Amino acid sequence: MIPVLSLLLVVTFSILVTRIAAIALRHTGLARHTARFQARSAFTGAGFTTTESEKVVNHPVRRRIVLTLMLLGNAGIVTAVSSLILAFVRDGGGDGWPLALKIALLVAGLLGLWLVATSRWVDRLLSRLVERALNRFTQLELSDYEGLLHLAGEYRIAEVAVEEGGWLADRPLSHIRPAEEGVLVLGIASPDGAWLGTPQGDTRPQLGDTLVVYGRTEAIRGLAERRAGDERDHAKAVADQGRVAGEERRSRRGPSGLEGSPP
Incomplete structure (x- = not known):
């Protein structure tokens, strides 16, 4: 059961990191959908080969955010895969927990994380927290250009x-x-x-x-x-x-x- 919980913790960490990074990218002037796509691409290592990638790599602050995501993503994905393997194949699953229960808990946990990740309330709360942290610990000038110019x-x-x-x-x-x-x-x-x-x-x-x-x-x-x-x-x-x-x-x-x- 510990590997299942470890996997859920890794997924939670991944969602939190990419959401924070997307908010930070958005406040450097990127549109909301662009910021999310670039953050997820960098974290998963899938590669961001769109024309919008130049707007990231040519901007010093955005480049640091993406580089950090790449480093964290490499560790996170390896850990997630390892936890998944351990959850279902270690010792033939003989850790005292039925395989069906493991699968049920994993699916329920992932569904709950997905609901949290897509919550607008969570997005607003994280946005406020990230803005405060960036204002306090960085010199990043926060400007939500998408909101200011009504680009939506x-x-x-x-x-x-x-x-x-x-x-x-x-x-x-x-x-x-x-x-x-x-x-x-x-x-x-x-x-x-x-x-x-x-x-x-x-x-x-x-x-x-x-x-x-x-x-x-x-x-x-x-x-x-x-x-x-x-x-x-x-x-x-x-x-x-x-x-x-x-x-x-x-x-x-x-x-x-x-x-x-x-x-």
Whole structure:
């Protein structure tokens, strides 16, 4: 029975470590689903070969988190496998506990751990505890960008490539007028790796550049797919943004007509 309990403890430890690491990664700016995927991939050693992996390995804090997960994961997986083997094959299972009871306890324990791991209440509690610990023991600047920018809804941060014949190519931002469509240009990355943050209106995106933008998904998609000279599509996007902005302002006012009143 001790190997079964050891296995459950190892699984509990694994869930706790990956959850803490995912929260820490999330507070470095990664989206929630990305942080969880990268934490689990690093801990299990499955490898994180997505394009998002560059955002991890090129960030010093995220890289330290992932390296720690890799070390802990190697020990945890070996221990879990060893405990599983000992639980069912050691001395032919002759430790006084029926095999059926062992299996039942193992399944019940794993089910309970799965319920705890998927609990939103547990996630919120762990998030608060991890934030306090990181604030106290590290110099990590905590910023939940996903929550701050409401990226779980219609809004998101995206990369838009500047392509030949596109609306964005070889014209200053003051002519492109993305803000009129509700899209903010946060920065421009050049093919050689150069970065220009908060570009001004006289900045002219070049072919091969990548614009990092923030706005509604539909508005960003329209901006990325529009061809040069398509003023009609631009006018429609501006009108759509005006309608959306009006709805958002009304929702802030609430039924009393005062901004900030509860809905």
